[in-house]
Amino acid sequence: MESESVFEPIEKKRLSAQIVDQLRHRILSGGWKPGEKLPPERELSRSLGVTRVSLREALRTLEGESLIETRHGEGSLVRDFTHSAGLSILKYLMRVDFTQGDILRGALELRAIVGTELCRMAAERATEQNLSALDAIVAEEERVVGDPIAVQRLDFAFFVAMADASQNIVIKLLLNSTREIYLENGELFAMLVGPGEAVVATHRAITEAVRRRDAAEAARLGREYLTGGMTRFFGEQE
Amino acid sequence: MESESVFEPIEKKRLSAQIVDQLRHRILSGGWKPGEKLPPERELSRSLGVTRVSLREALRTLEGESLIETRHGEGSLVRDFTHSAGLSILKYLMRVDFTQGDILRGALELRAIVGTELCRMAAERATEQNLSALDAIVAEEERVVGDPIAVQRLDFAFFVAMADASQNIVIKLLLNSTREIYLENGELFAMLVGPGEAVVATHRAITEAVRRRDAAEAARLGREYLTGGMTRFFGEQE
DNA sequence: AGTGGCACAGTGGTCTAACCACCAGTCCAC
């Protein structure tokens, strides 16, 4: 869709965003442990070389991610993200090497589970419009089949379209949570899904199964497709 | 575990949190449409009767939820949450009646899908420690079996313990995203899961299947349990 | 000894008022 520029965009980030990055990394990597208190805002802002205003904007973001909890008159506590945080932190968790394998494996497992049933639901409920959207994506994939990254991006678009077809907005939200992970790790996922030709063939087969309302076949194809990468990557799956 | 007080806790909320509630509701209910620009900060803060500082803290939270996007020199845009937001907004989306049925149905479908496979994975991977945790929850359930809300809370705890047993932290994060929904809608879910005795019986059966490493049976029990409520609520499932 | 009231120090919450930085449109000089 969009053309790719040769140049990297210049990164300009708000102070608060930079602070968030720094503090979040510290929390996720265990530099601050659950239950521990952050330094007082006045002190922390001084150490960071910013004003309390900027720091506080950052704290609101971290609070939104359930990584900390701020209490008036007491201070800010680090929460146990394994118990409090949602999928929004997955992206950052994968950057903190630290058991990265486990996290990737877990993500792929969830992807396979949900993706399989997604195919089933799409086959049961897709409208003509949904089918057209799927067709359009497959056609576009055929056009760029030689470019692994382009195919991998369309692979994500294909599943978003399937989520639309499933008429289940909750699954769409779940997919949204994973979009950036998918797009930021183009090479990794390009390897996982295999050669472009195979991807397109599978997508076409799934689309046809959906068109025939053959839920069982759609689910079978989806499952095979989604577990294939895991097997290729981790060896034998359990 | 914790004893229940007779009194409701006094609600004290930060200004920024109140602003977030108000703006988020406006976005999710369609009062501001995707692509639309929010009023300038100076103007919006004046309308709300707060300073820019408080407003900006609120905007950082909304940005973290991917409901808006703020650009230096331009303004803040409303994003299309169906395309950008993650599961964190599900809780609020359910409060905006507006197709509430669809959202609940979607959430229950996802719950059934993931829960079923969760049972399978737990059976394949649970440690002795995981099994003890499951036993403890079932025992506690037996103690409070007459109190539907208490049972419903333990139902959630049971699935968290199952997620621990699955050794899949990504699914744990997914569960975290739904915790508040579960706890805030005690009566609804208490009705969905059925009478306490049945809940406990199922949990015990699942625990035993996990102990025997009988993945197929665990999955079957889980599936039956999780789709039961949907059928009861929505009538025949597809 | 137990109770309630009070003062104090530490910390988050909010406000004010500037000024800096970026963006888009306009107009002008070359």
Added chain:
DNA sequence: GTGGACTGGTGGTTAGACCACTGTGCCACT
């Protein structure tokens, strides 16, 4: 027509002050 300067509108950041809440310890009273 191309590049540069100007300008108005908007977000980003700063500084410093003051308000509000929490926990602690002391004290007076019972």
